[in-house]
Amino acid sequence: MLPKLIKYILAETPKSQETEIFGWVRTKRDMKNLIFIEVSDGSCFSCIQCAFDRSAGLDKNTEDALSALTTGASVKIKGRLVPSPASGQAVEIAAESLLIIGSAPAENECGKTPLLDVPAYPLQKKRHSLEFLREIAHLRPRTNTFAAVARLRSFLSFAIHRYFREKDFHYLHTPIITSGDCEGAGAMFQVTTLDPAVMKQSADGSSDYTRDFFGKKTFLTVSGQLEAEAYASALSRVYTFGPTFRAENSNTTRHLAEFWMVEPEAAFFELEDNMALAEDFIKSVLKAVLDECGDEMKFFDSFIEKGIIENLQKVAQAEFTHITYTEAVKELEKAASSDSGLFEYKPCWGSDLQSEHEKFLTEKIIKGPVIVTDYPKGIKAFYMKMNDDEKTVRAMDVLVPRLGEIIGGSQREDNLEKLIRRMNEIKLKTRDYSWYIDLRRYGSVPHSGFGLGFERFVQYICGMANIRDVIPFPRTAGQAEF
Ligand code: 4AD
Numbered sequence: 001m002l003p004k005l006i007k008y009i010l011a012e013t014p015k016s017q018e019t020e021i022f023g024w025v026r027t028k029r030d031m032k033n034l035i036f037i038e039v040s041d042g043s044c045f046s047c048i049q050c051a052f053d054r055s056a057g058l059d060k061n062t063e064d065a066l067s068a069l070t071t072g073a074s075v076k077i078k079g080r081l082v083p084s085p086a087s088g089q090a091v092e093i094a095a096e097s098l099l100i101i102g103s104a105p106a107e108n109e110c111g112k113t114p115l116l117d118v119p120a121y122p123l124q125k126k127r128h129s130l131e132f133l134r135e136i137a138h139l140r141p142r143t144n145t146f147a148a149v150a151r152l153r154s155f156l157s158f159a160i161h162r163y164f165r166e167k168d169f170h171y172l173h174t175p176i177i178t179s180g181d182c183e184g185a186g187a188m189f190q191v192t193t194l195d196p197a198v199m200k201q202s203a204d205g206s207s208d209y210t211r212d213f214f215g216k217k218t219f220l221t222v223s224g225q226l227e228a229e230a231y232a233s234a235l236s237r238v239y240t241f242g243p244t245f246r247a248e249n250s251n252t253t254r255h256l257a258e259f260w261m262v263e264p265e266a267a268f269f270e271l272e273d274n275m276a277l278a279e280d281f282i283k284s285v286l287k288a289v290l291d292e293c294g295d296e297m298k299f300f301d302s303f304i305e306k307g308i309i310e311n312l313q314k315v316a317q318a319e320f321t322h323i324t325y326t327e328a329v330k331e332l333e334k335a336a337s338s339d340s341g342l343f344e345y346k347p348c349w350g351s352d353l354q355s356e357h358e359k360f361l362t363e364k365i366i367k368g369p370v371i372v373t374d375y376p377k378g379i380k381a382f383y384m385k386m387n388d389d390e391k392t393v394r395a396m397d398v399l400v401p402r403l404g405e406i407i408g409g410s411q412r413e414d415n416l417e418k419l420i421r422r423m424n425e426i427k428l429k430t431r432d433y434s435w436y437i438d439l440r441r442y443g444s445v446p447h448s449g450f451g452l453g454f455e456r457f458v459q460y461i462c463g464m465a466n467i468r469d470v471i472p473f474p475r476t477a478g479q480a481e482f
């Protein structure tokens, strides 16, 4: 029989039924005859309390195990489920036997562990800094914070799949290795089996990739969008949800080199439909989290970001504000002119909005989520649909307080001539994108899509300040441990 998870045991009616639990010891309190052990199996927030009563007579193995038991050890405990006299918990285990499955050496009074070369279990009962916990990313899921983030992340990805399934979007698996640069930003990780030290040069001095594994230069994908467009041009509505990679050397609290992206792409959707989808998507998934992750959300509200539940409830109800990039820049310029020290970078039409501008816009000007549209073509990717002004494109970014950009998307250029003209303008080799251009040759339709940074969404929901703390094993410039 499979072990029963603690979250189910805690929900049972205590009738002195025989119960067996498995988990890791969080605390041990030895009070002469009574010994209390709190055990967690990560299935829920609460630990289960196991009370050993020495005066009732315990077997020798259990007595020995109790004296050897330390925080972090894995255990199997048998006993009876009884009402708990303590406040804050309905039930506890009147424990009869204890088996240590795996010990976790602790420091003794001399600051040494019994086994000389085994360092002590680092998660002792005190508050550890998030920076310290990042160094022990393999053990941090045993803390309340990281267990809660992990459960939230898991639920959130399920809720996202459920949302798109209910809206008739098909889940599409796009390749991780690619030869194209979707965003044209050049921040890609190269994938090669060639040894750079012995790489042959072609006659023109450039490296010869014909001998490489794929016979050409390849990279880890920055986005599954282009391939998603191909499938949206056949199945109408698709979405991807997978890892994406960016070799941006930006050491910020909202950038990772490896992150997960959710990218819906829909045929016969114009920019307005795309905005409506993004808003409905965010609100529906937020509602699902608030309804179904109550314990985790209460924890984040108490310990990570006060008031976050109320804030997200409001967002899930309110209408998102829409503003064009041109209007947004005017607002930012106005704010900057009345306070010269407000921004590090001066807002200016034609330059990308800096994170400080995005945050000011959503936190101070709009005071809530905002969708910014119609950005200058020069700061957006080649595939975005040109507006009649020939200066701006049908782009949309969703900005939220605390983070700034959480979604980037657009209506796509579906006109063959215009797409080719734009690609030539910015010197993209059309022959490298011939299959993508084909989509405009054969049965082209208006279509749109967007990308949501999954980790930013997790950050937004749980209030964690640093993106490194919402992905199990973060990859950033200079950091690929574990
Ligand atoms: O705005 P981006 O670059 O858009 C695209 O990649 C489009 N191809 C998406 C589409 O239209 N299908 O990225 C989309 C989102 C951003 O809004 C941000 O939330 C997240 O991905 N993102 C990152 N998250 C963590 N670390 C990074 N380095 C990120 N770069 C982008």
Ligand code: MG
Residues within 6 Å of the ligand: 397, 405, 407, 408
């Ligand atoms: Mg973007």
